[in-house]
Amino acid sequence: xxxxxxxxxxxxxxxxxxxxxxxxxxxxxxxxxxxxxxxxxxxxxxxxxxxxxxxxxxxxxxxxxxxxxxxxxxxxxxxxxxxxxxxxxxxxxxxxxxxxxxxxxxxxxxxxxxxxxxxxxxxxxxxxxxxxxxxxxxxxxxxxxxxxxxxxxxxxxxxxxxxxxxxxxxxxxxxxxxxxxxxxxxxxxxxxxxxxxxxxxxxxxxxxxxxxxxxxxxxxxxxxxxxxxxxxxxxxxxxxxxxxxxxxxxxxxxxxxxxxxxxxxxxxxxxxxxxxxxxxxxxxxxxxxxxxxxxxxxxxxxxxxxxxxxxxxxxxxxxxxxxxxxxxxxxxxxxxxxxxxxxxxxxxxxxxxxxxxxxxxxxxxxxxxxxxxxxxxxxxxxxxxxxxxxxxxxxxxxxxxxxxxxxxxx
Amino acid sequence: xxxxxxxxxxxxxxxxxxxxxxxxxxxxxxxxxxxxxxxxxxxxxxxxxxxxxxxxxxxxxxxxxxxxxxxxxxxxxxxxxxxxxxxxxxxxxxxxxxxxxxxxxxxxxxxxxxxxxxxxxxxxxxxxxxxxxxxxxxxxxxxxxxxxxxxxxxxxxxxxxxxxxxxxxxxxxxxxxxxxxxxxxxxxxxxxxxxxxxxxxxxxxxxxxxxxxxxxxxxxxxxxxxxxxxxxxxxxxxxxxxxxxxxxxxxxxxxxxxxxxxxxxxxxxxxxxxxxxxxxxxxxxxxxxxxxxxxxxxxxxxxxxxxxxxxxxxxxxxxxxxxxxxxxxxxxxxxxxxxxxxxxxxxxxxxxxxxxxxxxxxxxxxxxxxxxxxxxxxxxxxxxxxxxxxxxxxxxxxxxxxxxxxxxxx
Numbered sequence: 001x002x003x004x005x006x007x008x009x010x011x012x013x014x015x016x017x018x019x020x021x022x023x024x025x026x027x028x029x030x031x032x033x034x035x036x037x038x039x040x041x042x043x044x045x046x047x048x049x050x051x052x053x054x055x056x057x058x059x060x061x062x063x064x065x066x067x068x069x070x071x072x073x074x075x076x077x078x079x080x081x082x083x084x085x086x087x088x089x090x091x092x093x094x095x096x097x098x099x100x101x102x103x104x105x106x107x108x109x110x111x112x113x114x115x116x117x118x119x120x121x122x123x124x125x126x127x128x129x130x131x132x133x134x135x136x137x138x139x140x141x142x143x144x145x146x147x148x149x150x151x152x153x154x155x156x157x158x159x160x161x162x163x164x165x166x167x168x169x170x171x172x173x174x175x176x177x178x179x180x181x182x183x184x185x186x187x188x189x190x191x192x193x194x195x196x197x198x199x200x201x202x203x204x205x206x207x208x209x210x211x212x213x214x215x216x217x218x219x220x221x222x223x224x225x226x227x228x229x230x231x232x233x234x235x236x237x238x239x240x241x242x243x244x245x246x247x248x249x250x251x252x253x254x255x256x257x258x259x260x261x262x263x264x265x266x267x268x269x270x271x272x273x274x275x276x277x278x279x280x281x282x283x284x285x286x287x288x289x290x291x292x293x294x295x296x297x298x299x300x301x302x303x304x305x306x307x308x309x310x311x312x313x314x315x316x317x318x319x320x321x322x323x324x325x326x327x328x329x330x331x332x333x334x335x336x337x338x339x340x341x342x343x344x345x346x347x348x349x350x351x352x353x354x355x356x357x358x359x360x361x362x363x364x365x366x367x368x369x370x371x372x373x374x375x376x377x378x379x380x381x382x383x384x385x386x387x388x389x390x391x392x393x394x395x396x397x398x399x400x401x402x403x404x405x406x407x408x409x410x
Numbered sequence: 411x412x413x414x415x416x417x418x419x420x421x422x423x424x425x426x427x428x429x430x431x432x433x434x435x436x437x438x439x440x441x442x443x444x445x446x447x448x449x450x451x452x453x454x455x456x457x458x459x460x461x462x463x464x465x466x467x468x469x470x471x472x473x474x475x476x477x478x479x480x481x482x483x484x485x486x487x488x489x490x491x492x493x494x495x496x497x498x499x500x501x502x503x504x505x506x507x508x509x510x511x512x513x514x515x516x517x518x519x520x521x522x523x524x525x526x527x528x529x530x531x532x533x534x535x536x537x538x539x540x541x542x543x544x545x546x547x548x549x550x551x552x553x554x555x556x557x558x559x560x561x562x563x564x565x566x567x568x569x570x571x572x573x574x575x576x577x578x579x580x581x582x583x584x585x586x587x588x589x590x591x592x593x594x595x596x597x598x599x600x601x602x603x604x605x606x607x608x609x610x611x612x613x614x615x616x617x618x619x620x621x622x623x624x625x626x627x628x629x630x631x632x633x634x635x636x637x638x639x640x641x642x643x644x645x646x647x648x649x650x651x652x653x654x655x656x657x658x659x660x661x662x663x664x665x666x667x668x669x670x671x672x673x674x675x676x677x678x679x680x681x682x683x684x685x686x687x688x689x690x691x692x693x694x695x696x697x698x699x700x701x702x703x704x705x706x707x708x709x710x711x712x713x714x715x716x717x718x719x720x721x722x723x724x725x726x727x728x729x730x731x732x733x734x735x736x737x738x739x740x741x742x743x744x745x746x747x748x749x750x751x752x753x754x755x756x757x758x759x760x761x762x763x764x765x766x767x768x769x770x771x772x773x774x775x776x777x778x779x780x781x782x783x784x785x786x787x788x789x790x791x792x793x794x795x796x797x798x799x800x801x802x803x804x805x806x807x808x809x810x811x812x813x814x815x816x817x818x819x820x
Contacts (some may be wrong), residue, residue: 166623191497213576
């Protein structure tokens with residue numbers, strides 16, 4: 001296993017993630033569809049609206065009966081009943097007649113427009129005056145004008161938003177085919193890592209940050225966190241836990257402690273898993289260089305650095321896109337980036353891609369500004385100060401103050 | 411009850427929402443804290459790190475023993491044991507001595523710096539050469555350097571993100587005090603509204619879009635949707651359902667059908683609820699004018715327009731901020747806005763605030779562009795095309811193409 005061949009750039013890693021196939025599909029009811037990814041192109045089974053519909057309160061008329069009407073010379077029409085909301089329009093509109101209609105009401109036969117109630121006046125019980133002409137189709141939403149029968153209303157690979165759920169409801173589509181959500185098993189390792197409720201902390205120990213921070217990030221990305229464990233540096237335990245996790249999880253995320261030996265452990269665990277394959281051993285980025293990606297059968301195996309800032313950044317930059325791909329999202333690139341101007345110079349070394357934590361604030365004109373956060377390696381206070389990170393590619397020797405950069409928020 | 415006194419501008423509505431008090435607090439375990447709002451300022455109970463820690467693999471030394479060292483004239487130090495990861499450093503570093511230490515390892519007594527392993531060489535088993543000097547404190551994270559004891563690490567009213575959860579874990583804070591999540595009851599009304607699984611649709615009917623679209627949006631905002639009902643226009647049923655909902659919900663959201671009478675029904679329902687008070691009857695915006703806000707005791711009662719586009723926009727603009735306020739978020743203004751340039755002219759009428767649906771795409775240079783979506787009133791296809799909305803304030807007569815506007819995404 002040649003390690004050198006497996007070191008990739010960040011761009012190459014994202015290209016690998018593009019290859020990930022979505023999980024199997026499942027049918028769910030519409031009330032659970034929010035945030036899920038559609039597994040199929042969905043086409044409208046019917047036209048919307050299914051009947052010509054008034055878009056204003058007023059009177060359904062034949063447009064030509066109003067032509068030339070004005071305040072000075074109103075058109076006089078005979079009132080011929082009314083359309084009730086939610087009911088079929090039963091009375092046809094004959095020449096010289098008008099039928100009262102509410103917004104959303106069904107346009108009666110014969111009518112081709114609606115006069116807004118504001119431009120009418122009751123002359124007596126049986127007659128109205130119309131003081132403005134309407135054109136044919138005015139204040140009417142015609143059958144299929146909104147959505148044609150057979151029109152595509154959701155695409156395979158798109159995330160369903162509240163408005164999409166609403167349109168599916170409008171069309172009577174009460175259940176949808178979506179990609180299954182990934183189940184992720186989380187392992188924290190390291191001789192120095194102790195449970196979060198340990199107090200006081202023994203000298204040399206640190207609490208298990210990654211189990212919590214990574215779980216929160218992975219769940220935000222739409223996956224379920226199933227098994228989780230904190231395993232001190234026992235290769236045997238790591239392997240047996242991983243093998244069990246493969247049973248009913250789609251991905252294992254192992255974050256190593258900072259001990260020197262852990263990286264090799266991670267490789268040895270991967271090597272012992274059935275049908276395993278190493279895709280990536282090291283990324284040419286800082287932080288996050290020791291990131292490892294492998295497969296066991298169709299399951300994904302990530303080895304992340306143990307240092308919490310590195311773990312959170314590599315999880316956001318690589319694990320989250322891999323979760324999105326498993327859910328059928330159409331791109332392997334990280335989503336959720338937004339633009340901000342750097343409010344100080346950001347130096348970087350040519351030949352290495354830097355992932356720099358930044359905090360976001362509003363400039364005087366309200367536009368977002370990104371302030372790079374520097375700190376000693378291993379400082380977790382960087383985490384609370386950071387709202388996300390900025391990528392400085394390898395061929396760039398830093399950015400000047402004021403440069404517009406893309407921020408990927410945590 | 412004077413209606414005219416209750417019509418407000420959008421800005422006035424947001425000012426009313428600022429008055430909403432957060433729900434009671436509850437303690438939750440850290441694994442459930444993601445996305446919740448901290449109910450207290452949280453201070454670090456201990457310094458981080460709790461011991462001086464190496465930030466690089468190398469040798470713990472007294473800095474002065476390396477002063478003047480170079481490739482040509484290395485400093486020679488005696489190897490005096492090693493610090494193990496996760497264990498207390500037991501051997502003190504005496505003058506002229508060096509102790510091997512891993513990244514994250516505890517700095518031994520006497521040492522004040524770490525020489526990176528790259529700048530050392532083993533001369534023999536008992537001696538190393540140091541080829542570069544280190545300054546005191548170099549490659550060391552001192553006790554409390556990262557987080558001081560008593561330092562604020564989370565603020566009352568802030569949303570807990572993965573990185574915040576990580577820092578709380580680091581400090582051994584295994585449970586946090588957060589504001590309770592609001593429980594919302596949803597009611598869809600209207601003679602024309604039929605259940606989503608109705609097929610074929612009878613003439614004049616439309617399916618219940620709002621129950622689904624509003625529920626999705628309300629849940630995304632962090633609330634739980636409890637009771638929900640589709641009630642045809644029966645005042646009695648509306649009142650009895652609402653009274654029952656008040657028992658264990660913090661908010662009722664009633665979206666009216668498009669029937670003319672519904673607005674009055676909404677007011678009559680509010681009027682019949684115990685200890686009720688009308689805060690708002692109509693907003694000077696389009697769409698969304700018939701929006702109603704009231705209180706029953708401490709509970710919030712929203713009446714939204716029935717038309718799905720209006721309902722979704724007013725829910726995003728007003729109901730979502732009210733949910734955020736109940737959860738203790740610090741502002742009543744809508745959050746989640748981002749900037750985009752208009753890619754066409756957006757006309758508007760002076761004296762009325764317009765909420766205009768827009769779709770977002772990337773301009774050639776990658777910056778986001780907002781395309782206003784126009785359509786006949788009542789068209790639900792606007793929903794699928796819209797990614798959010800833009801506000802044109804009442805004193806503005808539209809925006810030119812290229813103007814940078816704030817988009818609130820759905």
